[in-house]
Amino acid sequence: MSFAPRDSHEAQVQFALERGVPAVIGVLGTIKLPYPSRAFDMAHCSRCLIPWGENDGMYMMEVDRVLRPGGYWVLSGPPINWRNNYVAWQRPKEELEEEQKKIEEVARLLNWEKKHEKGEIAIWRKQTTSEYRRDQDPQPNMCESNNADSVWYKKMELCVTPFPETSDFNEDAGGPWKPFPERLNALPSRISSGSILDVSAETFQEDNKAWKKHVNAYKRTNRLMDTGRYRNIMDMNAGLGSFAAALDSPKLWVMNVMPTIAEKDTLGVIFERGLIGIYHDWCEAFSTYPRTYDLIHANGVFSLYKDRCDAEDILLEMDRILRPEGAVIFRDHMDVLVKVSKLVRGMRWNTKMVDHEDGPLVPEKSTWDPNTSVLKIGLVERSAVTSHFD
Template sequence: MAIARFGRQMKRSYQSYGFCVKLSAVVTLGLCFVFVWSLFSNFSVTSQRETFDDIAEPVSASNGKVSDFQVHSRKIEPKKDQENDKQKIKSRLDDKDEKIINGSMPLKSGKRQENVDSIAVEKSGDEDSKKSKTDGEEKSQENEGSDVEEVIKEKKDDEGNDKEGEDMDSDGNTNEGVEGDLDLINTEDLDREVVVDDNGGSRKGKKKKYGPLFDRKAHYNWKLCNTRSKHNYIPCIDIESATGKLQSYRHHERSCPRSAVMCLVPLPRGGYGAPVHWPESKTKILYKNVAHPKLAAYIKTQDWLVESGEYLTFPQNQSLFKGGIQHYLESIEEMVPDIEWGKNIRIVLDMGSKDSSFAASLFEKDVLTLTLGLKDDLVDLAQVALERGFPAVVSPFATQRLPFPSGVFDAVHCGECSISWHSNGGKLILEMNRILRPGGYFILSTKHNSIEAEEGLPLHITLKSCLHAIPEAIEQRGTEWPAEWPKRLHTYSEWMNNRDKLAAESEHWKAILSNSYLIGMGIDWSTIRNVMDMKAINGGFAAALSDKNVWVMNVVPVHAPDTLPVIFERGLVGIYHDWCESLGTYPRSYDLLHADHLFSRLKNRCKQAIVIVVEMDRILRPGGWAIVRDKVEILNPLEEILRSLHWEIRMTFAQDKEGILCAQKTSWRP
């Protein structure tokens, strides 16, 4: 009886409390599952940069102190239960993960990064993490600070600008200020492991040690390139070895050789003579410097260039355009009265390089015309433009973007155009829409008998995913047309951050030019016309040369902050380029190359830095000059390499760990 009574009581108790027991069991099992899952699962964050919109670079102080850099990550929120040893983010320059580009990680668009001091992945709102990060910054500055001094000392009034950090513009682009007098940033400090702790803070990993940029023990046995294009070889555009069945020896798109190009491009068969100096080169050039069979055949069918003895001459009253170039320009002005050459129209892209008289005539009106030689230009008219002293680059134009930022050209011109704009779904004309600034002009002229061929031009096909948004706010690039030239060079728009630093950079390079480059290196600047700044920042070097009879191609390396829009906004020209590859230009294109701390920035990027020296030898003319500013540990082996190429070392100077080298290329070939 007692047992039966106890059973009935237990049954009633279970019915009363059964729901609570079941709920407790479910909660307990759920917590156990979460614990086990978090214990054995790995947390990883990977992100890959695809555009220039999120690149930032810190600014070094001109007082010689080099600070470390602070990095803000993209939405990294590690869980508290994760183990500390499993939360490492590797940040090497060549990894596919999110990269540290010249000492900085990508920043979110529209936000600023100031007082950049250390590499840290910061979790917002975590006071303990911020405190530990600050302690790490103080220790890092004590142990890893640089004490580098200038090579060429000068008086400057920009000390107050040294404390400002890197700012982002409204499009996500960064404006890099003056990088110290010699851009003295130790690239070895840029490659560190970042370790995220449980609280979202960080600590610095061990500094990664890399070998020297150039192997001092290496012995180079130089040989001539044996290619189909011979003395006009462009490695990433020309097919290195092609069968005779191919009519064209150029790739449809940019395609670099798999192995590093270590051969030297030969001189023309008839030898290479000293180029005709500017401004005489506007009307005649030395024919043997550009001669080849296809050009010889082309000359016979044209009257705007004439073979006259050893020269190619360009009669001023002759042009590819009917009625002459002056009549052609007047027709454009009549159709569009708002166009004022040399005032509101300063930077023009000339597609196809059919007739360099267009660039020559606009140059007289203070218009800087960049000629784009296409891969179908087997006559190499872009090379003729370079020999005359006008800006030109070579690039295929089919499926890949042109190496220019968006919205930078005041006008794009395609005269006697044979480009099929309706092909490939109209993407070619969409590319023109991308590089033209809002309000810019697309000038297209063609022969009357070929107008019907463009009736199918798909101007009304909507490709929303390919069209770029028009800027609206005043702080966005492209909302205002730049000031008229020459005020444009030193007028800084609202979207440019650190405007004081931009002005200081120009003054900085003016002082260097007047105190060193123009008088202290033995360079005859009357023979200099085509100049390249191999690592341009904001165009300060080109701006300092604006009163000279030269033009400067500003090259912004792909791993550097995207400052090319700033350069175009100032009325200068430039391109993006990866110096681990060959540049899209002809051999013997430039009279002077300027490399300010280029090699130290590429130390951990290029597999063989020697290819940069080989490329410099390719694009520099015999008798041309190279000015290299870098660390002494880089300049010393570089000097030996240049001597092996039979370059003449005109000047070397070193102070502490920094130095400068000036060399002149000779006509030696192996």
């Protein structure tokens, strides 16, 4: 996942998305990053001009939060190799030396092991266990929050996120991650440890099986899904990430969005599966440029937000981020889809309503919606030309 500020001159995020690379508009400022704890295998900063050593190392502590145990932090560019580059960078060598000194001090506080420094690249590795927390001097200030994944509009804290509890100090905190693609269908440690309420190993397997069936039905209806036509795909209500797992293909990638009002926060599970995602509230605009996604999957989104914000506003945001001739799959209750289909026709989207893959009157019970009801699938395609003038 790449993120960068909105930049009207460079538009780095827009270029990345147009190349089919996962990216969002974002900034490392005062608010926590919209990702769960222990999400990434590696964090990379290349000339990103972030003052890592300032504010008592708060930005590095946020990187520590989102890195899984054993994950790597790679820093390239200033101040690394300042002795040889201070003239080219047009900065005083004393200032650069102090900047790197602060970074090294914070890394030692976090007990990151420095693995490599050559040229303008330095690499640190986060510890895999919590044992060092007990004998380190000075001791880092540990965060008191019981939920390190509660980040939406939460300010960064000057503290270190605790490791998950283990039965042995030498045990990998959070459990070892399997290599990809085996990781995609392996049971995530957040589920095996019971961290996600009412989600068991059996629930996980059933969800995988159900979404393989759903995706096969989607492919029969939209035959472009396997052709490479859709590269950038978004799942607006990702659940356990099983829609993305069922689509698994080198031809595409899926942005798994976890609504901030979802009953269960499973974004950490999605990352443990080797997928990517982000927290978001669909009553607000998504952090991306217009026309950046080829296919959007909306499973139960309008039922979830029916008392929160207007369906028209969500549809307008979907229209903004969907590319011309892009497609949307709505999966929801029949009365909701009838309303949505009327709205999208007014937006000049081509629409098609199809029955549940098992038949027109088949009820479906979901992990995320315990109420049994008849569901239908709506398929729409955005026109290449959305407006005209007389």
